[in-house]
Amino acid sequence: MAINWFKYSAPTTFYGLAGKLVPWFAVASAALFAVGLYIGFAVAPMDATQGEFYRIIFIHVPASILSMFLYLIMAGYAALGLIFNTRLSAMMASAMAPTGALFAFISLWTGALWGKPMWGAWWVWDARMTSELILLFLYLGFIALHSSIDDPRRADRAAALLAIVGSVNVPIIYFSVKWWNTLHQGSTIKFSGTSMHIAMQQAMFTMLAACWLYAIAVTLARVRSIILEREKQTKWVSELPEVAQGEGKQ
Amino acid sequence: MKKLSLFSLLVLVVRRDLVLAMRCRTDVLTTLVFFVMVVSLFPLGVGPEADMLRKIAPGVLWVAALLSSMLSLGRLFAADHQDGTLEQMLLVPQSLAVLVLGKMVSHWMVSGLPLVLLAPVLGLQFDMSVEAIGVLMLGLLLGTPILSMLGAIGAALTLGLRGGGVLLSLLVLPLCIPVLIFGTGAVGAVTASLSYSSHLSLMGAMFVLALTFTPWVTAQALRISME
Numbered sequence: 432m433a434i435n436w437f438k439y440s441a442p443t444t445f446y447g448l449a450g451k452l453v454p455w456f457a458v459a460s461a462a463l464f465a466v467g468l469y470i471g472f473a474v475a476p477m478d479a480t481q482g483e484f485y486r487i488i489f490i491h492v493p494a495s496i497l498s499m500f501l502y503l504i505m506a507g508y509a510a511l512g513l514i515f516n517t518r519l520s521a522m523m524a525s526a527m528a529p530t531g532a533l534f535a536f537i538s539l540w541t542g543a544l545w546g547k548p549m550w551g552a553w554w555v556w557d558a559r560m561t562s563e564l565i566l567l568f569l570y571l572g573f574i575a576l577h578s579s580i581d582d583p584r585r586a587d588r589a590a591a592l593l594a595i596v597g598s599v600n601v602p603i604i605y606f607s608v609k610w611w612n613t614l615h616q617g618s619t620i621k622f623s624g625t626s627m628h629i630a631m632q633q634a635m636f637t638m639l640a641a642c643w644l645y646a647i648a649v650t651l652a653r654v655r656s657i658i659l660e661r662e663k664q665t666k667w668v669s670e671l672p673e674v675a676q677g678e679g680k681q
Numbered sequence: 682m683k684k685l686s687l688f689s690l691l692v693l694v695v696r697r698d699l700v701l702a703m704r705c706r707t708d709v710l711t712t713l714v715f716f717v718m719v720v721s722l723f724p725l726g727v728g729p730e731a732d733m734l735r736k737i738a739p740g741v742l743w744v745a746a747l748l749s750s751m752l753s754l755g756r757l758f759a760a761d762h763q764d765g766t767l768e769q770m771l772l773v774p775q776s777l778a779v780l781v782l783g784k785m786v787s788h789w790m791v792s793g794l795p796l797v798l799l800a801p802v803l804g805l806q807f808d809m810s811v812e813a814i815g816v817l818m819l820g821l822l823l824g825t826p827i828l829s830m831l832g833a834i835g836a837a838l839t840l841g842l843r844g845g846g847v848l849l850s851l852l853v854l855p856l857c858i859p860v861l862i863f864g865t866g867a868v869g870a871v872t873a874s875l876s877y878s879s880h881l882s883l884m885g886a887m888f889v890l891a892l893t894f895t896p897w898v899t900a901q902a903l904r905i906s907m908e
Contacts, residue, residue, distance in 0.1 A: 568855040575851055579842050588905040589838045593852060596834060596898060600856050603887070607859035611866060 442519050442658045443667050449651040456651065460644035467637035475630040484548050489634050491541040493642040494534045495559075498566060501531035501646060505573075506598035509591035519654075521587035522661065524594065525577055526654040530646050532570035538563055558609040565604055569597045583661060687779050694783025695790070701760070702791045708756060709791050716749040716796055720803045731808045738807035739817055739868035743861050746796050746825060751850045753792040754832040757784060758840055758903070771907055777900040781837075785829050785896065793825030809868075816871045816881075820864040823884045830895040831856050837902035859887060 439445045471489040478485040505527045512520035542560060543553045554560070573590050580586035662668050669675065685693065702709055723741045724734055761767040770780055800821055804814040835853035839845040867880035 565855050565858060568851075572852045572855065575848055576838060579839075579844060579848055585905060585908070589902065592834075592898065592902055592905060593838060596856070599894075600859075603859050604855070607862045607883075611862040 440517055440519055442522065442662060445519055446655055446658045449655050453648055453651045453655070456644045456648035460641050460648055463637055463641035463644060467634055467641050470630055470637060471634035475634050476628055478631075481549060484545060487541050487545045489638045491538060491545060492635060493639040494538040494541065495563065496639060497642050497646055498531055498535035498538055498563065501527055501534065502566060502569065502594075502601070503598060505531060506594040509594040513588060513591040513595070518661075519658075521591060522654050522657045523650065524591060525587070526650045526657055527646075528570055528574050528577070529653070530649050532567060532574065534642070534646070535563060535567040535570055539567065558605075558611075561608045562601075562605045565608070566601070569601070573597070685775060687776065690775050690779055691783045691786070694780055695787045698784055698787035699790065702787065708753075709795075712749050712753045712792055713795050713799065715752060716745050717799065717803065719745040719748060721806070724806070734807045735809060735872070738804060738809050739813070739865040741807070742800055742803060742817065743821075743824075743864045746793075746800075746821060747828060747854065747857055747861060749796065750792055750825065750828045750832060751846075751853065753788070754829075754836045754849055754853070755846045757788050757833055757836040759836075759845075762840055762907075767903070768907060771903065777903065778896040781833065781899045781903065782896040785826075785833050785899075788833070789826045789829040793821075793829055796825060797821045810872070813868050813871050816877050817864075817868050819881060820867045820884060823881065823888050824860045824864045827860050827884075827888055827891045828857055830891040830899075833899045834895060834902055837899045837906055840903070840906040860884065863887075 439448050467489065471486055475486070477483055505524045508520045508524040508527070511517060512524060539560070542563070546555060547553050573594055576593055577586045577590040580589055659668060659674070720741055723737065727733060727737065758767060761770065771777060773780065797818055800818055801814045804817060809817070832849070832853050835849045835856075838852065839849045842848060863880045863884045867877040867884070870877040870880060
């Protein structure tokens, strides 16, 4: 039997698939969050140098990792949409942007909360923090451009081009910020060389997996809304049970 | 019709845009006055101590150059878009990327080059040394074209949108950060009597990179915006 690889690249079929997947990812994410937070707060020992403050890394590190990966994945989807002219890819890209921006913001916020007791300052012009801030700006630019263009096709393509230009620029920005920082004030505080305790690692990886699943669940849920919004004039949407019911009530 | 060579097409576009710019000189001059004004505001804000001014001078001049180039970018394609010239340009059988490059060059000659020439005067206001001013000019000479080229992408993407000007800055400013860093870094290196060549080499690399890709990307962006 030949498998049709592109079956789910059409919004019509993907809408149903996403609907089936969302609860699974959401439940798995919630469970992993519970386990990760339990290990992080109850099992993992206190850090020798940082005391209890270090525990914020269980959300800070996954959020930072996710914010960077989501931008690349978003740019990848955007490029797919631009090259092959597929509708769903562009919808996925715009569904991912708010989640990515949220993670970038969480990463900055938790970083500031950690920095105040550890470094004695809410904000330091450290290379990583600065590039995270710029990443947040790039996300905001993507969202702003997409939402200020009324025609969805043009919005998709313009934002896709911006995302690609941004992803080419990300390494340039990262290294320039890194060199700028080292030129100005020498190396700043780094993580101590000690290897992490096994429970800390477990907590961190569990939280990372939980964040991934959360991102997938939210993206799928959001892409379903986008599909409905874009395809609202089509027949298949009006025949959906949830849509037909809603109209019946009115 | 005789088919133009790429170079003569480039010259044609540059000359046309320069003539247009000279016909409405106030647009050009307001950008320059804005640059001078922003730079002059800083001493009033932070105080007249010469040491402090010397220290912040490269950053102030570069940030002011960035802002004033944002100011003029909105006009890069807007007038041609309004009177329909841009549509005709998209229909031209020659390469759109070269056409766009011509517009970038003329934009730089009108808004970037005057900043480079004005910089020494403002540098003297900030008590910069002659050597530092030389490096600042060199950096601006390499960097302002990059600003015009990156900005053209944003200008093409935001063509004809409401609130286009502010949106343009939001899109383009983060991309310009490396230029700012190396431009001010070069001047900082001179004042610390270190070698500034690495900063300017990196800036040169970015210039070549931008020159290779941005005309093409801008051409794509224009096609997206005009379809």
